[in-house]
Amino acid sequence: MRIVVTGREGQVVSALRERGPLAGVEIVALGRPELDLADPASVRRAILAAEPDAVISAAAYTAVDKAESEAELAHAVNAEGPGALAAAAAERGVPVVHLSTDYVFAGDKAGPYTEDDATGPVSVYGRTKLEGERRVAAAQPDHAILRTAWVYSPFGANFLKTMLRLAETRDAVNVVADQHGTPTSALDIADAAIAVARRLRADPDPALRGVFHLTGSGEATWADFAEAIFAERAARTGRPVAVGRIGTADYPTPARRPANSRLSGDKLARVHGIVLPDWRLSTRAVLDRLL
Ligand SMILES: NC(=O)C1=CN([C@@H]2O[C@H](COP(=O)(O)OP(=O)(O)OC[C@H]3O[C@@H](n4cnc5c(N)ncnc54)[C@H](OP(=O)(O)O)[C@@H]3O)[C@@H](O)[C@H]2O)C=CC1
Ligand SMILES: Cc1cn([C@H]2C[C@H](O)[C@@H](COP(=O)(O)OP(=O)(O)O[C@H]3O[C@@H](C)C(=O)[C@@H](O)[C@H]3O)O2)c(=O)[nH]c1=O
Ligand SMILES: [Mg+2]
Numbered sequence: 059m060r061i062v063v064t065g066r067e068g069q070v071v072s073a074l075r076e077r078g079p080l081a082g083v084e085i086v087a088l089g090r091p092e093l094d095l096a097d098p099a100s101v102r103r104a105i106l107a108a109e110p111d112a113v114i115s116a117a118a119y120t121a122v123d124k125a126e127s128e129a130e131l132a133h134a135v136n137a138e139g140p141g142a143l144a145a146a147a148a149e150r151g152v153p154v155v156h157l158s159t160d161y162v163f164a165g166d167k168a169g170p171y172t173e174d175d176a177t178g179p180v181s182v183y184g185r186t187k188l189e190g191e192r193r194v195a196a197a198q199p200d201h202a203i204l205r206t207a208w209v210y211s212p213f214g215a216n217f218l219k220t221m222l223r224l225a226e227t228r229d230a231v232n233v234v235a236d237q238h239g240t241p242t243s244a245l246d247i248a249d250a251a252i253a254v255a256r257r258l259r260a261d262p263d264p265a266l267r268g269v270f271h272l273t274g275s276g277e278a279t280w281a282d283f284a285e286a287i288f289a290e291r292a293a294r295t296g297r298p299v300a301v302g303r304i305g306t307a308d309y310p311t312p313a314r315r316p317a318n319s320r321l322s323g324d325k326l327a328r329v330h331g332i333v334l335p336d337w338r339l340s341t342r343a344v345l346d347r348l349l
Contacts, residue, residue, distance in 0.1 A: 059082075059083045059084070059111045059112065059255075059256065059259065060083070060084045060086060060108075060109070060110055060111050060112075061074070061078065061083050061084065061085055061086070061110060061111065061112045061113070061114055061252070061255055062086045062087075062088055062105060062108045062110035062112075062113050062114070063075075063085055063086070063087050063088070063113075063114045063116050064087075064088060064089065064093060064095065064113075064114070064115055064116055064117035064143065065087065065088075065089050065116050065117030066087050066089035066090075067089075067213070067214060068116060068117060068118075068120075068213075068214055069209055069210075069211045069213045069214040069216060069244040070114075070116040070157060070209065070211075070244045070247055070248060070251070071087050071089075071116045071117065072211070072213035072214065072244070073211055073213065073243075073244040073245045073247065073248035074087075074114060074116065074248045074251065074252070075087060076245070076248070077245060077248040077249055077252065078248075078252060081249070081252045081253075083252055083255075083256070086108055086110070088104050088105070088108060089117065092104045093105070094139075095117055095118075095134065095135040095136075095138075095139025095140070095142075095143070096131065096134040096135050096138075096139060098138060098139065098141075098142035101139055101142040101143050101146060102142055102145070102146040102149075105143060105146035105147065105150070106146055106149065106150060109150075110147075110150070110152055111152055111259055112152050112153050112154075112155065112255040112256075112258065112259050113143060113146075113147045113152060113153070113154045113155070114154075114155045114156075114157075114251050114252075114255060115140050115143050115144075115154055115155065115156040115157060115194065116157050116251075117135075117139075118135060118136050118157070118187065118190075119131060119132040119135040119136050119183070119186070120183070121183075122161070122181060122183045122311075122313045122315070123311050123312040123313045124312075125181065125182040125183040125186070125313065126181065126182050126312040126313050127312070128182075129182045129186070132182055132183060132186045133186045133189065135186075136183070136186035136187050136189070136190045137186050137187075137189035137190045137192075137193055138193070139190075140156055140190040140193060140194050141190070141193030141194065141196070141197050142197075143194075144156070144193065144194040144195075144196075144197035144198035144201065145197040145198065147197075147198050147200075148197055148198040148200070152200075152259070153198075153200040153201060153202070153255060153258035153259060154194060154198050154200070154201045154202075155201070155202050155204060155251050155254050155255045155258070156190070156191070156194045156201060156202070156203045156204070157204055157206060157247070157251070158187050158188075158190065158191050158203050158204065158205045158206075158269075159183075159184065159187045159205060159206065159207065160205060160206070160207035160208070160239060160273070160316065160319040160321055161179060161180075161181055161183055161184035161187060161315070161316060161319070162177045162178075162179050162184050162187055162188040162191070162205065163175065163177055163178060163179070163184075163316055163318075163319070164177075164178035164179070164180055164316060165180065165237075165315070165316020165317040165318045165319060166316075166317065166318065167318055168318070169320070169322075170320040170321055170322040171271070171318075171320065171321050171322060172271070172322045172324070172325065173205075173268070173269045173270065173271060173325050180314040180315070180316060181313040181314055181315065182313065183313065184316075191203050191269070195268075199267065200258060200267065201258075201267060201268075202254050202255075202258060202266070202267060202268065202269075202270060203268070203269045203270065204247070204250070204251060204254065204270055204271075204272040204326075205269065205270070205271050205272065205321060206242050206247055206271075206272045206273055206321075207239050207240055207241075207242055207273045207319050207321060208239050208240060208241040208242055208273070208280075208283070208319070209241075209242050209243075209244050209247065210241055210242070210243060210244070210341070210344060211243060211244035211245060211344060212344055212347045212348055213244065217241075217280065217283065217284075218241075218283075218287055218341070218344060218345075218348075219348070221283075221284050221287045221288065222287065222291065222348060222349075224299075225288060225291060225297075225299045228299065229298070229299055229300065230299065230300040230301070230302055231284060231288075231299060231300075231301060231302065232301075232302040232304045232308070232309070233280050233281040233283075233284040233301050233302070233303065233304065233309075234279065234280050234281060234304055234305065234306050234308075234309050235279045235280070235281035235282075235303035235304065235305070236279065236305050236306055236317060237279055237280055237306060237315055237316070237317055237318075237319065238277060238278070238279055238317065238318050238319060238320055239273070239277065239278065239279075239280075239316075239318075239319030239320055239321075240273040240274045240275070240276060240277050240278060240319075240320060240321070240337055241274055241278060241283050241337040241340075241341060242272070242273045242274045242334065242337065242340075243274065243334075243335075243337075243340035243341070243343070243344055245340070245343075245344070246274065246334045246335060246340055247272065247334075250272055250326075250330075250332050250334065253330065253332060254266075254270075254330055254332070257330060265329060266329060266330065270325055270326040270329070270330070271321035271322055271323055271325065271326060272321075272323065272326055272332070272334065273320075273321050273323060273334065273337075274334045274335065274336065274337035274340055275323070275333065275334055275335060275336045275337065276336045276337050276338065277320050278337060279303075281301050281303045281304075283337075283341075284301045285301045286338055286341055287341065287345065288300075288301065290341065290342055290345045290349075291345065291349060294345075294349045295349070
């Protein structure tokens with residue numbers, strides 16, 4: 059099976075390039091300039107030329123704070139581009155697995171969000187990703203939208219790598235302790251996305267389609283995540299770094315972020331039989347590679 063993935067150097071596309079061959083699938087990564095999500099004609103052209111059996115839509119405008127002042131570009135890349143991608147997949151008759159985010163939610167719910175909960179993004183990034191979900195679903199019924207969160211990996215830019223960089227020059231870092239969610243390894247996402255793409259390709263059952271939540275098991279705050287990273291680092295280097303647990307109000311950013319980003323994985327477990335490892339285990343696996 060030949061899976062076309064959007065993007066070249068992003069975390070999830072990089073993880074797919076690594077994990078695809080291990081799962082016996084060919085991964086073809088398509089990015090700029092041939093496939094530019096901000097240029098819908100290039101999207102259709104590139105997808106049809108690549109002759110995929112399935113498409114994984116992994117590329118996005120992911121700079122959450124910058125999106126607040128680049129709403130037009132974020133909308134083109136996160137909403138219009140995926141819509142054009144899904145239309146091209148429909149034209150070719152192949153399924154789309156589209157990655158989305160916890161930031162489609164407002165974050166004011168008490169427990170984990172389910173797929174039936176009302177969305178209510180509080181940032182430009184979240185709004186454009188939600189519109190992307192809608193456009194993918196409208197253009198290609200043969201789809202799975204996988205909402206993930208707090209992605210980290212050995213690849214690209216992410217919070218874990220930022221913490222390792224800060225640890226080189228500091229013995230303490232302040233991190234917000236009142237945003238709750240679950241860190242998710244891009245390598246785990248890649249395995250799950252391949253499994254879902256295979257399943258959609260093989261089985262037309264409508265119950266396999268729609269929106270699914272896909273995060274690591276367990277939960278954390280960003281401060282918990284930082285503490286786990288620094289503990290693993292200290293175990294390997296003997297050099298501790300302290301986390302100052304601060305509130306969101308003490309870390310002002312252009313974009314608002316949900317206070318509760320926890321996503322229930324029950325539907326994905328029930329329908330697709332997929333449960334990701336505990337975030338602490340996958341964090342350790344990524345740090346084993348980086349340190
Ligand atoms: N990062 C996170 O914490 C989270 C991410 N997600 C979602 O998961 C998916 C994967 O994210 P992740 O791998 O972390 O993203 P990254 O930020 O690591 O990578 C973004 C990718 O998008 C590509 N891209 C950006 N703009 C365009 C464009 N105009 N045309 C074509 N490609 C473009 C980049 O291309 P290039 O390789 O050329 O730079 C890159 O490959 C995204 O849909 C994201 O919204 C969901 C929750 C959390
Ligand atoms: C670097 C840093 C961040 N923070 C805070 C800011 C923020 O609330 C939180 C995480 O910061 P980041 O900028 O890494 O996270 P952010 O860019 O908001 O990450 C999000 O990216 C998009 C693409 C998603 O889809 C989300 O699921 C989520 O992963 O930690 C600190 O408190 N101290 C620090 O030193
Ligand atoms: Mg960021």
